[in-house]
Amino acid sequence: MRSKSKLAPWLFSAPALIVFCAVVVIPVVWTLVLSAYKWDGISPMKFIGLKNYAKLFTDYTFHKAVLNNLKFMAISTTYQFVVGMFLAMLLSSVTRGRNLLKVIFFVPCIISTVALSQIFIKLLALEPIGVFNVVLSALGIQPRAFLGDPATSLYTLAFADAYKYCGIYMVVFYSALVGVSEDVIEAATIDGCGWLRQFFYIKIPMIKGVCGMALVMLINGTLKSFEMPYVLTNGGPGTSSEMVATYMYKTAFSSMNYGYSSTLAVFLLLECLIGVSIVRKMLPKADIE
Amino acid sequence: MKRLLALALALMLMVVGCTAAVAEQEAFTLHWMIPYAEDHAISRTVALLVKKYQEEVNPNLVYQPEYMADAEAYYQKLKILIASNEAPDMFWGDPDTFTLSLRDQGMLYNVGELLEELDVVDQFMDITYAYPKYADGSLYLMTTGANTEYFWYHPSLFEKAGIEKMPETWDEFFVACEKLEATGVAPLTCMGAPWYLLRYAAFIPYRMTGNQFITDAISGEVSWGSEPGIAMGEFMQKIAGYFVEGWAGLDASSSRDYFLSGGAAMWYMTLSNAQNYVVDENGDLVEDIAYFKLPTLDGYDATTSKDYFANSGKGIMILQETVNEHEALIKDFVKFFVENFGDIAVYDCMYLSGIKPANTKDLSDFQKQMYENFGEVGVDKYAHCWDVVIDAASNEVLKAEIVNLAIGEITPEEFAKRMDAAIAENVDN
Numbered sequence: 101m102r103s104k105s106k107l108a109p110w111l112f113s114a115p116a117l118i119v120f121c122a123v124v125v126i127p128v129v130w131t132l133v134l135s136a137y138k139w140d141g142i143s144p145m146k147f148i149g150l151k152n153y154a155k156l157f158t159d160y161t162f163h164k165a166v167l168n169n170l171k172f173m174a175i176s177t178t179y180q181f182v183v184g185m186f187l188a189m190l191l192s193s194v195t196r197g198r199n200l201l202k203v204i205f206f207v208p209c210i211i212s213t214v215a216l217s218q219i220f221i222k223l224l225a226l227e228p229i230g231v232f233n234v235v236l237s238a239l240g241i242q243p244r245a246f247l248g249d250p251a252t253s254l255y256t257l258a259f260a261d262a263y264k265y266c267g268i269y270m271v272v273f274y275s276a277l278v279g280v281s282e283d284v285i286e287a288a289t290i291d292g293c294g295w296l297r298q299f300f301y302i303k304i305p306m307i308k309g310v311c312g313m314a315l316v317m318l319i320n321g322t323l324k325s326f327e328m329p330y331v332l333t334n335g336g337p338g339t340s341s342e343m344v345a346t347y348m349y350k351t352a353f354s355s356m357n358y359g360y361s362s363t364l365a366v367f368l369l370l371e372c373l374i375g376v377s378i379v380r381k382m383l384p385k386a387d388i389e
Numbered sequence: 390m391k392r393l394l395a396l397a398l399a400l401m402l403m404v405v406g407c408t409a410a411v412a413e414q415e416a417f418t419l420h421w422m423i424p425y426a427e428d429h430a431i432s433r434t435v436a437l438l439v440k441k442y443q444e445e446v447n448p449n450l451v452y453q454p455e456y457m458a459d460a461e462a463y464y465q466k467l468k469i470l471i472a473s474n475e476a477p478d479m480f481w482g483d484p485d486t487f488t489l490s491l492r493d494q495g496m497l498y499n500v501g502e503l504l505e506e507l508d509v510v511d512q513f514m515d516i517t518y519a520y521p522k523y524a525d526g527s528l529y530l531m532t533t534g535a536n537t538e539y540f541w542y543h544p545s546l547f548e549k550a551g552i553e554k555m556p557e558t559w560d561e562f563f564v565a566c567e568k569l570e571a572t573g574v575a576p577l578t579c580m581g582a583p584w585y586l587l588r589y590a591a592f593i594p595y596r597m598t599g600n601q602f603i604t605d606a607i608s609g610e611v612s613w614g615s616e617p618g619i620a621m622g623e624f625m626q627k628i629a630g631y632f633v634e635g636w637a638g639l640d641a642s643s644s645r646d647y648f649l650s651g652g653a654a655m656w657y658m659t660l661s662n663a664q665n666y667v668v669d670e671n672g673d674l675v676e677d678i679a680y681f682k683l684p685t686l687d688g689y690d691a692t693t694s695k696d697y698f699a700n701s702g703k704g705i706m707i708l709q710e711t712v713n714e715h716e717a718l719i720k721d722f723v724k725f726f727v728e729n730f731g732d733i734a735v736y737d738c739m740y741l742s743g744i745k746p747a748n749t750k751d752l753s754d755f756q757k758q759m760y761e762n763f764g765e766v767g768v769d770k771y772a773h774c775w776d777v778v779i780d781a782a783s784n785e786v787l788k789a790e791i792v793n794l795a796i797g798e799i800t801p802e803e804f805a806k807r808m809d810a811a812i813a814e815n816v817d818n
Contacts, residue, residue, distance in 0.1 A: 140490065140781075141468065141469075141471070141472030142471060142472060142490055142491065142494055142496075143490060143494065158810070160790075160807060161786075161789050226634060226635045227633070227635070227643070227646075227647055227652055244634070244635070245634055245635020245638055247635075247638045248581070248634075248635030248636065248637045248638025248639060249635060249637070249638075250637065250796045250797075250798060253638070333638070336581055336637060336638065336792065337581050337637030337638055337792060337796050338637065338789065338792035338793040338795075338796050338798055339789055339792075339793060339798075340796075340798070350785075351785075353465045353468065353469060354461065354464065354465055354468075354785070355781065355782065355785045356468050356472070356487070356781070357782070357785075
């Protein structure tokens with residue numbers, strides 16, 4: 101018998117809605133409100149309207165952070181997408197040792213960010229010289245301080261971050277690839293389609309939706325990236341690897357400028373929404389479902 | 390009548406005795422946040438002193454220290470605790486705009502009045518007592534150091550480079566740097582911490598004008614693009630060329646290790662942070678380490694060779710709320726602290742205390758020299774720490790931009806423009 105109560109769906113989803121409101125909606129609204137105030141956590145809050153937003157236009161560090169974040173997003177997204185897809189392709193083609201390879205490729209994802217950052221710091225160190233620089237020396241290339249050089253710190257950070265998380269997308273793409281119907285592949289093989297052409301002209305188009313979803317997650321995740329940038333370089337040297345999220349954190353907890361920090365949080369929210377919207381506009385609607 | 394008087398006197402004595410007994414025996418957990426590692430000389434001194442207090446005066450005092458060697462992490466946690474109304478009973482800090490705001494909110498106990506009440510002001514060296522005072526003369530922090538800052542160097546590397554005497558002027562300093570570079574050794578180690586770079590930033594303006602430039606610049610009376618400001622920017626970019634490679638990504642321990650391992654010939658550092666590594670258990674300099682003072686600048690006599698960075702380090706602050714609840718105990722503890730800190734610091738922990746030790750006969754030659762150096766710097770002449778005197782909001786801009794300036798991301802003129810803008814925006818705060 102069909103329930104005629106219109107309240108029933110709301111009642112059943114109430115617990116989830118309440119949690120969602122408590123951990124998402126209310127903090128977002130509070131952040132919006134706080135962004136209109138000047139507050140250091142000790143003195144009384146002072147209403148200043150849109151002054152914090154006006155400051156965004158003249159804040160050099162913020163401009164640098166946004167630019168860094170966009171570069172970081174481009175590099176890390178490309179790496180994770182391409183390498184994740186490549187590893188998934190590799191895994192789907194391998195029969196022996198597939199599970200072992202899957203575990204090996206996924207291990208960086210489960211290592212703590214702090215531990216992985218320390219590994220990279222030692223690997224890339226100049227004094228005492230790390231393994232990476234030893235290899236460079238052996239190849240006749242001048243060793244350098246990758247993390248201590250403002251010219252290379254951002255790119256090093258982007259690759260380190262991408263290295264940590266590309267295993268997740270390997271798993272996502274692999275799951276999608278193994279879901280492609282074997283009948284289609286057999287038919288293509290019978291028609292003389294080689295392995296590589298099968299991959300690019302049959303498998304990839306059939307997992308377009310998953311690719312679109314992965315792109316959305318990547319853009320969203322890299323724009324909000326905080327852990328690795330904070331631990332590995334702390335935005336330095338200077339502001340050469342400053343991200344919007346790390347700048348927001350420092351503004352709140354070092355400068356104790358909670359109002360302006362909330363403004364940066366609002367910007368980050370809007371930036372992610374715009375980024376995701378652009379991706380959704382570019383991809384056909386059905387592909388993102 | 391006589392009986393009544395005797396009874397009244399006895400009652401009075403009982404009350405006084407009880408109060409003292411309460412102060413001495415009161416159960417209290419002292420939560421103390423300390424911005425040094427547990428094995429730092431100051432941390433060890435405080436721990437030994439508290440232990441002595443527990444043994445001799447009040448065994449019911451429970452000591453709960455929280456050590457945080459990373460300065461940035463320490464301040465972040467402290468600020469969050471304060472904002473959450475969970476401030477520790479005692480903590481350390483600088484006499485900057487942050488602690489000033491705490492004072493203005495009534496959160497800090499007036500240590501200056503307490504020290505006068507306890508009649509222990511004379512036990513402090515002049516700079517140690519005066520350094521943490523705010524501009525209006527009030528004293529809410531109690532500092533403990535007799536800290537001077539030097540260029541520590543390896544005489545063997547200097548000899549190998551053919552440098553016959555310590556540099557006394559900046560021209561001689563840069564000649565020495567060139568000679569050291571020619572031998573393949575990095576002239577200077579450095580770290581990316583902004584406070585450290587701000588020391589270098591202050592050198593030239595201090596030699597040109599004393600503290601006048603920074604005093605005027607932070608109030609907006611003079612532009613950061615004036616002659617001392619531009620000279621500072623050019624100096625920063627010149628001296629950064631002599632730092633070890635990758636210095637901007639080095640932390641304190643890595644930069645120190647560069648020097649101690651001989652990878653760099655010189656290390657500019659405060660005595661309090663260096664002494665664990667440059668002073669042996671007898672209180673003398675270790676082998677192949679010597680020091681020289683801040684070089685002078687030819688053509689400028691605003692300061693002399695006896696004037697340089699001297700301060701008494703971070704100061705101890707006491708939460709007003711804690712005093713409200715345990716006034717007698719806190720006063721008793723502070724008195725004990727001041728009376729015992731000097732000797733424990735100097736003889737048990739090799740820390741040069743700005744609270745005078747009772748015993749000065751057993752000081753090593755090096756310690757005597759350091760005290761003499763500290764005493765020579767005038768109370769009105771020591772170099773001000775830029776990150777302490779500037780307002781908090783402009784300080785964040787200063788810390789970010791000084792690194793950008795040193796790594797060559799911006800020109801001295803661009804640095805001046807950004808600092809002028811920050812000061813103009815924040816000066817009223």
